[in-house]
Amino acid sequence: MQKQRIVLIIGGGIAAYKCLDLIRRLRKRDICVRVVLTKAAHNFVTPLSVAVLSNDLVFTELFDADEEHQIDHIRISREASLIVIAPATADLLAKMVGGHADDLATAILMATNKPVLAVPAMNPQMWVHPATQRNVVQLKSDGVQFLGPNVGEMAESNESGLGRMSEPYEIAEMIERLLATRNQLEGRHVLITAGPTHEPIDPVRYIANRSSGKQGYAIAIAARDMGATVTLVSGPTNLSVPHSIKFCPVETVREMLLAVESSLPADIAVFAAAAVDWRVNKQSKQKIKKNGVSPPAFSLTENPDILRIIAARKKLRPKLVVGFAAETENIIENAKVKLFKKGCDLIVANDVSPERGIMWGSRNTVHIISTHSVESWPEMDKQHVADKLLQLIAKQLYS
Numbered sequence: 001m002q003k004q005r006i007v008l009i010i011g012g013g014i015a016a017y018k019c020l021d022l023i024r025r026l027r028k029r030d031i032c033v034r035v036v037l038t039k040a041a042h043n044f045v046t047p048l049s050v051a052v053l054s055n056d057l058v059f060t061e062l063f064d065a066d067e068e069h070q071i072d073h074i075r076i077s078r079e080a081s082l083i084v085i086a087p088a089t090a091d092l093l094a095k096m097v098g099g100h101a102d103d104l105a106t107a108i109l110m111a112t113n114k115p116v117l118a119v120p121a122m123n124p125q126m127w128v129h130p131a132t133q134r135n136v137v138q139l140k141s142d143g144v145q146f147l148g149p150n151v152g153e154m155a156e157s158n159e160s161g162l163g164r165m166s167e168p169y170e171i172a173e174m175i176e177r178l179l180a181t182r183n184q185l186e187g188r189h190v191l192i193t194a195g196p197t198h199e200p201i202d203p204v205r206y207i208a209n210r211s212s213g214k215q216g217y218a219i220a221i222a223a224r225d226m227g228a229t230v231t232l233v234s235g236p237t238n239l240s241v242p243h244s245i246k247f248c249p250v251e252t253v254r255e256m257l258l259a260v261e262s263s264l265p266a267d268i269a270v271f272a273a274a275a276v277d278w279r280v281n282k283q284s285k286q287k288i289k290k291n292g293v294s295p296p297a298f299s300l301t302e303n304p305d306i307l308r309i310i311a312a313r314k315k316l317r318p319k320l321v322v323g324f325a326a327e328t329e330n331i332i333e334n335a336k337v338k339l340f341k342k343g344c345d346l347i348v349a350n351d352v353s354p355e356r357g358i359m360w361g362s363r364n365t366v367h368i369i370s371t372h373s374v375e376s377w378p379e380m381d382k383q384h385v386a387d388k389l390l391q392l393i394a395k396q397l398y399s
Helices: 014-028 047-054 065-070 073-079 090-098 104-111 124-128 130-141 168-181 214-225 253-263 306-311 331-342 382-398
Strands: 004-010 031-037 082-088 116-120 150-153 160-164 189-194 229-234 246-249 268-271 278-280 300-302 320-327 346-351 366-369 374-376
Touching: 004 014, 004 073, 004 104, 004 168, 014 031, 014 047, 014 082, 014 168, 031 047, 031 073, 031 104, 031 168, 073 104, 082 090, 082 104, 082 168, 090 104, 090 116, 090 130, 116 168, 124 130, 124 160, 168 382, 189 214, 189 253, 214 229, 214 268, 214 382, 229 253, 246 253, 253 306, 268 306, 268 382, 306 320, 306 331, 320 331, 320 382, 331 346, 331 366, 346 382, 366 382
Parallel strands: 004 031, 004 082, 082 116, 189 229, 189 268, 229 246, 268 320, 320 346
Antiparallel strands: 150 160, 278 300, 346 366, 366 374
């Protein structure tokens, strides 16, 4: 980690005081920290305290003759390995989405070609506000990574909920992990499937499931941020397409299989899509009408098993094939059976029983199953799951 440098943009929130501890922890990890204070951040921390802890200049103004004489916002953005925004306030997130560049912090964010990590902190009502949530979705699609927020008490009296900034040790660990994995998959092709599939019954009805596609899209983002060339084959979702990836939209399982085979060769294949197991044997060309007597009867036929087909290939089989097992009971036992039947290298198993709400939620609890081990991870947001999974995959790829 020695000689790695980050730019820490401190936003204008009460949680800014935590950044002093964060700087100290990063320096102990031999990570250089160059700090940019927003105008609002001056209300919570001083340039002097930040400069002492970072042992570097503190930058505050976009047009400052003394600062610009030594370094400008372009150089600041280019000389860092990572840009970190903490606390990332609702206002700052909105400015990022809007492409503002009217102060030093936003100009750096517009000018950077490096990964960006946002650590939100705000009142719980501001966090759940539709405008903030739309902005977060857009920024994630743009490639910005997020850590938090956590649940806890707010600075306001009698206020608590989701909006508390992650603790300095959590942020430092995330930064260290991001710096360690940069370009780890450079030159590799990662193929990912995501979302549900739709199997038509007639022109207006179809068989599907409740998959949101969030986990598969998060894996695509994680692979891209580790330097991989990424192909995302996705069923119908409401998610924004991540930039800088090859996107292949499909609807049915057979279309997904064709897109997957057309995307080979790949070094890694992660099959996160919840492909529908069956389709109707004969699709009606017209909308099926009620006859007032009895419901229509359907004959079902099994769809091709994409995971098993790709894992069994003798030619162009990816070096690592990873499947997902969405189970409602006996999670680990069923996943072990699936690992054996499918012939893949890893299975990521999770509980999708209705009370868990995992398939459409933003958090996940998974178990990583291989032929010789079971590794259970605590509940975390799906992007964190994706980051950790790709790090494990990269480790196995090079072992």
